[in-house]
Amino acid sequence: MAAAMIEIRDIARSFGETQALAGVDVDVPAGSVVGLLGPNGAGKTTLVRILATLLLPDRGTASIDGVDVVRQPARARSYIGLAGQSAAVDETLTGRENLHMVGRLYGLPKAEATRRAHDVLERISLTDAADRPVRTYSGGMRRRLDLGASLVGRPKVLLLDEPTTGLDPRTRLDLWEFIRELVHEGATVLLTTQYLEEADELADRIVVIDHGLLIAEGTSDELKARLGGDVLVVSLRDPADLDRCAVILTGIAEAPQVDRRGGKVTVPIGDRVGVDVLAEAVRRIDSASIRAADMGIRRPSLDDVFLALTGHSAEEEQNGDDPGAAKPAGKSGRKHK
Amino acid sequence: MTATTISMPNTAASTRPVGGSIVADTLVIARRNLTRVVRTPQLVFFQTAQPVMFVLLFRYVFGGAIAPAGFEGRYVDFLIPGILVQTSLFSGAGTAFGLAEDISKGIIDRFRSLPMARSAVLAGRVLADMVRTLFTTLLMVGVGMLVGFRFHNGFVNGVFAIALVMLFSFAFSWFFALTGLVVKNIESVEIASFTPIFPLTFAASTFVPVQGMPGWLQAFAKAQPISQVVNATRTLTQGVRPPTTQAAGRPTVYSLLWIAGLTVVFASLAIRKYQKVE
DSSP states (O other), X not given: OOSEEEEEEEEEEEXXXXXXXXXXXXXXXXXXXXXXXXXXXSSHHHHHHHHTTSSOOSEEEEEETTEETTTOHHHHHTTEEEEETTOXXXXXXXXXXXXXXXXXXXXXXXXXXXXXXXHHHHHTTOTTTTTSBGGGSXXXXXXXXXXXXXXXXXXXXXXXXXXXTTOOHHHHHHHHHHHHHHHHTTOEEEEEESOHHHHHHHOSEEEEEETTEEEEEEOHHHHHHTTXXXXXXXXXXXXXXXXXXXXXXXXXXXXXXXXXXXXXXXXXXXXXOHHHHHHHHHHHHHHTTOOEEEEEEEOOOHHHHHHHHHSSOTTSOOSSOOGGGOOHHHHHHHHTO | OOOSSTTSOOGGGOOXXXXXXXXXXXXXXXXXXXXXXXXXXXXXXXXXXXXXXXHHIIIIXXXXXXXXXXXXXXHHHHHHHHHHHHHHHHHHHHHHHHHHHHHXXXXXXXXXXXXXXXXXXXXXXXXXXXXXXXXXXXXXXXXXXXXXXXXXXXXXXXXHHHHHHHHHHHHHHHHHHHHHHHHOOHHHHHXXXXXXXXXXXXXXXXXXXXXXXXXXXXXXXXXXXXXXXXXXXHHHHHOOSSTTTSOSXXXXXXXXHHHHHHHHHHHHHHHHHHHHOO
């Protein structure tokens, strides 16, 4: 394997009082997908925008195929394709016109831009809708076009900033399939997401960030292994019992974690035998008159990992938006579409 | 690795220098902006409806009560040069709106992440808006002629008059570009553009002679650029009336100086702001 295609070293960036990134190192090897996982406000978008030369870091360096994005932004731009919430397509133009325009702005001659637009349209299955204005597109078609626009210049790396946020589950699956195909063909991708499932599905390696700091890194399996084996999961009927339940389960194995959003308590069982832990938990919960909806021992999900690492769920709403977006009107503007 | 697919790196196609070509990229952006204008005809309609109403209002409602002191000729010939300047300025406000819209929708971010000439985004915007403004301005010349306006100073001077109006609109389009980049928000950008332009347009010789204004306002009205450009346009289309009271070249020269000054100041501010927009 060659050196890292994307190399991020000690990148930090603040917006006024808010520190969006507090010194982050990430490597993305050529031909691989790294998923940047974290809740809203974790600093994911800030990092993507720095790589896309849309934002300057306060300190640290980042390079794409050896080209420093701060010192040689013009060259770096010819290496990247950006899609997702950090970039957009023009709604008045047709899909074909959008792609053609992007091709021209990559410096392609007219005929070549036309040919690439045609190829990409086929690739993203938008040939039928190619000559309709984008404002008539569904959310999923728009995202595909957005992704397509990032492919026109045949970039060395794709930066996908929350590519499926706001899409319905079926459309999301379609888009995952498409991204997987791209990866299969050798694309190098840095993907941000707040969906654990998405990182699990698409990424070779996952980097978990929270409050601007890298808190864990590894393959999905490695991250799950960090929890030390299986977890006991107790879902409660009444969320008011969550804290009481966590208290009575303390000491049964490792420290219990409360997932308020999921209405459950999870306990990593470490090296204890699952059945023993389960039996003990049933006894304790029963004698405390707590009503459980479901109990069981299972393999940890990435959600459990996130909960254990950060003390809160990955999809839990944070206070404040990601300051990296730095354009509140735009963010909401795109999401309402 | 397989080599036939779109996602594969292949940078052989581009032969141009890193950073893009300013002329080619400007034309691509201008074309995109004009396509948007053509596809939203309702916008063009309302943008032309407003100056037409101004023409009718001043020509037929207020016009009867206005006898421009020191101007030998009909009020309609006094009015239309003012209308042309007003129209071109108000139409230029679309620059602010368009930029703010592109910023808030993330289009500007797309452009900024592409290996294109960065200044082409602003240049293409201004170029497209100049074409749009030329269209509305010529339309207003037509409307003016329908209600009685005439060129009394020859065809060539008439062309110079239109050119001067367009240059002035060009200078102000940088002001509007700056406004769009600073305000960014679609809802507030219209107010932000018109708040300075509206009083500037009316506290001027646009619709009435400044001699009727109180002294302090008269001093302001005489000094500010819109009066200079309106006076120059009036002189270029009507000749000097009466010949003894006004040197023909003066307002034109002052106008050109204002145009140069405004362009330098606002273009450099807008370009600097664009480079920094985050």
